Structures are given as structure tokens and as C-alpha cells.
Amino acid sequence: MKSLTLINTYFKYLVVCGIILIMGYSCKTKNPIEETQYKIFLSNLSYKSYKTVSENTIPPLVLLYNNTSNTEDIEISEEVLRLLLGYYWVMNNYSEKAIAENNIVLEISSDKRNKMLAHSLQSICMSENGWTNLAQDESDFAKSFLNSEPKNVGSTLDKMTYHLLLGTLSVYNENYQNARFHFAGFGIVSQIHWPYELAEALADFKDEKNEIGLSKINAIIKNELVPKEVANNLLISAKKISNDSKIIDPKIFWSKEISLSLFKEMEKTDIQGMQKIAELIVKLSEKFKSTQDSIR
16 A cells, blocks of 8 residues: 555656646747747858858867967867857857857867857857847756856866856846856956956946946946956946936946957966967958958
């Protein structure tokens, strides 16, 4: 009798779990229009040609770079180079090229963390294309990693890339507490601290602590260590706010120009070899653009 009760209890448990799984699947964000647009995008000749050129160019380039670098320089993996290149592309309004790089990482990588970072960057790209439901689906892959340190630390560059992408994704998702955490980690590694200070101000705006938020923005603007383009960008955004504003939209203070300035700042870190890697990414982007122009 007791075993029968246990079987009935176990069966009920399985039924409940099944219902939860079905409900979870049915609640997954679906948007046929976005999915169709994305499928059309993947069949686009420009996307396919860029992806093919990138697949053939980057692997030997990474091998050459690592074999000819100084012993003190950071080695770079193909996946991390593609992730940073994708970040650079999307912040320069080339989200289609960034999507191609993300998809290559998802195809070639066996590293769970790099796959998650590719999905995170993919979410940013989807947002830039106005595909909000697809962006949410991609963002869901990062949930278990948000607000946490990487389990396998890897190189300094790997850790910096980890916090850069998850911090930026958190900004796009308007989760400024998570953004604070990741840009704090980014600051420890890179010694670039203004992104954390900016994330703190955005968190204040979201909590409707406008005076505190604005005082932090003003402090960043006046900080001589902050790049001039960042300070000017923040100053322009601050001037758009009226004195009687009760609610301030934090998003106006973190534009793609801010993210691009952050990438440029990475060139100036004390991390050995980081300037060479950043220069490599910029030169690589220029080469790809000229190659695609010749294909057209």
C-alpha cells in the first residue's frame, strides 16, 4: 500500500513537472514576423559573403598573431577575437557583420562561456535591429552568468571580454545593478572605472533618485581621466533633461558612442598586448569592409 502511494505521488510529480515544462515552452517569446525577417537576413548575399570571408581569414590570422607576438603579450583565441570584433561592428552600426561573427562562434566553439557571450552579443544585435522578442530569447542564455564571476578565469583579456559583454547586455536590458557588477569587474581588470560610475548613475535614475544620478553624471563629466568624447556625450544628454523632470530615462546616457569610446579606451590599458589586439581588430574591420566593397 505504501509503495502504491509513493508511485501515485511520483506520478503526480511528473505530471506537474510536465505541465510546468509545457507552460515554460509556450511562454517562450515567439514572433513570426521577427523570425521571418531574421531568416531572410541569413539568406542575404551580403551576410553570406562576409561570413565566408571571415571564416577563411581569421583562423590563420590568429595563428600568425599568437606565433609572432612577444612572450609577454596576451594570446588571443579565435572565439574571443570574433566576440570583440562583433562588439566593434555593432557599435559602429554594422550589426549584420556582428551577427555573422556571433554565429561563427556558436558553430565552432565548444566553450560554454564563449557560446553564452555570443548569445549575449547576439541579443544586443537583435535589439539594434528592432527584433525585441529575438533579443530576449538570446538574452535568456546569459541569465545564469549575470552578476557572477567567470568560473574558469582564463586570461586577463578573456575576463575583460566577459565583463564587457555582460555589462553592455545589462545596460541594453536596463538591469543597471547587474551592469554595476560587471563594470566593477571590468574596472578591476582594465583600470577603466568610468563605466562603473556611469552604471551607478543609471541605477539611481531607475530608482528615481534623480539628484544623486545627475550629481554622478556631472562628476564623470568633470573627471579629467574620462575621455573627452564620453564627457561631451554625457553633457549633451544632460542638457536634454528639463529641470522639472520627475522621471529620467537612463538609456539616454549610454549610447553606442559611449560603448565605442569604451572599446577605444581598452587600447590604453596597461595590459601587455591589449593595444596590439585593439589595433588588429580595427585593421581587420577595415580589411573586411574593403573586401566586401570589391565583391559588390
